[in-house]
Amino acid sequence: xxxxxxxxxxxxxxxxxxxxxxxxxxxxxxxxxxxxxxxxxxxxxxxxxxxxxxxxxxxxxxxxxxxxxxxxxxxxxxxxxxxxxxxxxxxxxxxxxxxxxxxxxxxxxxxxxxxxxxxxxxxxxxxxx
Amino acid sequence: xxxxxxxxxxxxxxxxxxxxxxxxxxxxxxxxxxxxxxxxxxxxxxxxxxxxxxxxxxxxxxxxxxxxxxxxxxxxxxxxxxxxxxxxxxxxxxxxxxxxxxxxxxxxxxxxxxxxxx
Amino acid sequence: xxxxxxxxxxxxxxxxxxxxxxxxxxxxxxxxxxxxxxxxxxxxxxxxxxxxxxxxxxxxxxxxxxxxxxxxxxxxxxxxxxxxxxxxxxxxxx
Numbered sequence: 001x002x003x004x005x006x007x008x009x010x011x012x013x014x015x016x017x018x019x020x021x022x023x024x025x026x027x028x029x030x031x032x033x034x035x036x037x038x039x040x041x042x043x044x045x046x047x048x049x050x051x052x053x054x055x056x057x058x059x060x061x062x063x064x065x066x067x068x069x070x071x072x073x074x075x076x077x078x079x080x081x082x083x084x085x086x087x088x089x090x091x092x093x094x095x096x097x098x099x100x101x102x103x104x105x106x107x108x109x110x111x112x113x114x115x116x117x118x119x120x121x122x123x124x125x126x127x128x129x
Numbered sequence: 130x131x132x133x134x135x136x137x138x139x140x141x142x143x144x145x146x147x148x149x150x151x152x153x154x155x156x157x158x159x160x161x162x163x164x165x166x167x168x169x170x171x172x173x174x175x176x177x178x179x180x181x182x183x184x185x186x187x188x189x190x191x192x193x194x195x196x197x198x199x200x201x202x203x204x205x206x207x208x209x210x211x212x213x214x215x216x217x218x219x220x221x222x223x224x225x226x227x228x229x230x231x232x233x234x235x236x237x238x239x240x241x242x243x244x245x246x247x
Numbered sequence: 248x249x250x251x252x253x254x255x256x257x258x259x260x261x262x263x264x265x266x267x268x269x270x271x272x273x274x275x276x277x278x279x280x281x282x283x284x285x286x287x288x289x290x291x292x293x294x295x296x297x298x299x300x301x302x303x304x305x306x307x308x309x310x311x312x313x314x315x316x317x318x319x320x321x322x323x324x325x326x327x328x329x330x331x332x333x334x335x336x337x338x339x340x341x
Contacts, residue, residue, distance in 0.1 A: 002333055004332070007245070015281075016281050017255070020255070020280060020281065020304075023306070023325045024325055024328060024329065026325070027324070027325035027326045027328065027329045028329045028332075030326070031326060031329050031330070033329065033333075041149070041153075042145065042146075042149050081152070082149065085145075112156070113152060113153055113156040113157075114156055114159075114160055116153070116156075117153075117156055117157045117160040117162060118160065120131055120133065120157075120162075120242075120243055121130070121131050121160075121162065124333075125243075125332055125333065125337065125338060126243050126245070126337075126338070127253070127332055127338050127340065128245065128246070128253075128338075128340035129255070129340065136266075138262060138266055138341075169266060169269070170262050170265075170266055171262070210269075231269050231270060234270060235270045235272060238250065238270055238339070239248040239250070239272070239336075241337075242337065243337060244337060244339045246263075246266075246339060246340060246341050
């Protein structure tokens with residue numbers, strides 16, 4: 001069993017980055033590989049926006065990430081500074097920054113680039129989308 | 130400890146790629162990884178002096194390149210082919226990067242554990 | 248040393264394929280994904296990729312209706328992509 005870290009940098013709507021990352025993650029888990037975490041950096045943090053609301057006949061990427069996290073206990077980690085710059089905040093972040101709303105979907109968590117670096121250190125491969 | 134190469138291949142300021150690549154590079158260096166910065170194609174323009182990104186509402190992360198020695202990165206490589214393509218030479222750069230040909234860059238890509246492209 | 252070059256954008260969208268081809272080695276694999284599969288329709292890029300181990304993401308080819316045009320190229324699913332990730336020493340996503 002190998003340990004992989006998945007890096008997602010494309011935004012939730014438009015580019016297929018999130019879709020490709022999801023399919024890869026599912027295939028890796030099905031093959032018995034371990035996913036250390038899925039790390040969302042750059043525009044990838046928009047994948048965690050709970051307010052993204054696709055039409056009912058369209059792919060709901062957020063729902064798919066939630067299913068994977070739920071089924072396999074894969075941590076979904078946002079780069080917090082990339083997220084704040086793009087308007088993604090947890091309830092705690094909103095309080096800290098004096099904002100009235102928050103939109104970080106569960107079970108995404110905020111982390112730092114340090115977590116990506118330590119993840120890379122522990123993983124056998126990094127695959128970016 | 131892992132050897133990580135971070136490739137800058139896009140122009141500065143048109144998007145956040147250069148800035149976010151630098152953020153990651155410095156964080157990796159702070160976490161005592163062996164970090165290599167590689168500038169290719171339009172990415173070499175990140176290293177030009179006399180930039181004034183604040184004129185177009187961007188943060189001046191270029192200034193940080195001047196201080197790269199403080200972060201103990203393993204190497205800073207700039208592509209000779211790409212520099213020449215833009216009619217530039219080493220004297221135009223804010224940091225004394227090592228000028229390398231594509232074969233040397235390929236060798237480095239083989240040596241490191243991971244390569245991240247921005 | 249085998250590197251898997253994962254290219255996700257078409258040659259007109261970005262310099263990803265051009266950069267990968269500058270640094271590709273003889274034992275490496277080029278994987279065209281997303282809009283990058285269209286590079287396999289273009290004589291200029293086909294010529295540049297000639298001689299290298301080349302594969303395309305099957306789902307991206309079929310999604311774009313290019314099965315007939317691209318039938319001669321090796322096409323892989325995500326399970327095979329995962330396997331290639333592990334049989335190569337590293338993946339560079341350009």
